[in-house]
């Protein structure tokens with residue numbers, strides 16, 4: 001990905017004597033660019049409805065074109081009536097100035113003019129996962145199985161970075177499909193860090209906090225008592241993975257009473273592998289690999305366990321999912337509008353008869369996934385953290 005607000009862009013922008021200023025501390029990682037309200041008003045045609053791309057609990061999001069360079073950005077204007085707004089704004093600016101990863105959205109800068117609070121992000125061309133999974137219009141092509149797995153894998157890597165590569169760990173606290181943004185190639189990035197909190201390196205040590213986040217995605221122990229660990233995020237990840245598999249919203253009041261809560265509805269199916277196919281999004285038809293389905297459901301099920309200590313750590317989830325995002329021909333199916341024909345399910349022989357994947361490599365992959373899953377549950381059962389390749393930043 002191109003570097004957002006590259007040094008060159010900055011030079012050009014300051015060279016062009018825009019009102020934009022850049023404040024840098026001694027630490028190269030902290031470089032928050034400030035914008036004036038006027039600049040952002042110009043960029044968004046005075047916050048015109050034609051530039052509006054979304055609205056959340058904290059305010060509206062506009063597509064904007066910045067200064068002379070015409071760089072496309074997303075501008076979030078926080079609601080001035082929001083009681084919590086200022087705190088979330090500060091946390092968001094601080095967190096995103098310090099954290100950098102290919103699966104976290106880039107913060108380009110902010111504006112804190114008078115009582116105006118605005119955030120400027122890299123523009124994510126395909127909007128949120130929610131738009132592609134849960135709010136699809138009749139003519140819209142649904143996400144393919146492999147794109148869903150690619151999104152879950154990238155999301156898991158973003159969380160792994162926050163939990164295991166940053167020191168002290170960062171608990172994201174607001175994982176949900178509307179906070180997973182997609183670039184033009186369906187690469188996912190986590191957005192909205194206003195609720196994020198620093199965690200403890202000791203996973204048994206909980207951080208007490210007021211319960212924030214979104215109903216349905218919150219881990220049960222956190223919703224009950226506000227006891228927060230990185231495992232609360234692991235639970236929310238399980239919910240998102242279940243949404244990706246089923247195409248169902250975590251809470252959907254339009255469904256029959258016993259299906260309104262996705263996790264409660266799925267729970268009896270999760271314990272019976274023979275029933276896994278009942279979970280599959282009907283929009284996928286037969287276009288999913290049955291073994292891949294089993295493995296993805298197994299990962300979701302582990303993440304959704306009631307007891308936080310037995311949920312896997314994100315590093316293990318990343319390993320388990322990394323095997324599931326490749327289609328049998330080994331090419332990522334990134335664009336669901338250009339479907340490659342997938343072999344029909346329930347017929348493993350189809351892989352062979354197409355000469356796409358020989359039995360041995362299919363078994364290797366299956367073994368590797370099973371091993372990763374086993375390893376994950378053993379590790380978490382022993383209360384160990386797996387911190388591969390991790391070092392304090």
Ligand SMILES: Nc1ncnc2c1ncn2[C@@H]1O[C@H](COP(=O)(O)OP(=O)(O)OP(=O)(O)O)[C@@H](O)[C@H]1O
Pocket residue numbers: 053054055056057058059060061074076105121122123124125127128130131178179181191192
């Ligand atoms: N950087 C971005 N690029 C493109 N679209 C974005 C960007 N940020 C947000 N959006 C769009 O704006 C919508 C609203 O985002 P916002 O974060 O304000 O609210 P939300 O996540 O839907 O809800 P909540 O306020 O509960 O977190 C998103 O769903 C997405 O479609």
Ligand SMILES: [Mg+2]
Pocket residue numbers: 056178179191192
């Ligand atoms: Mg959001």
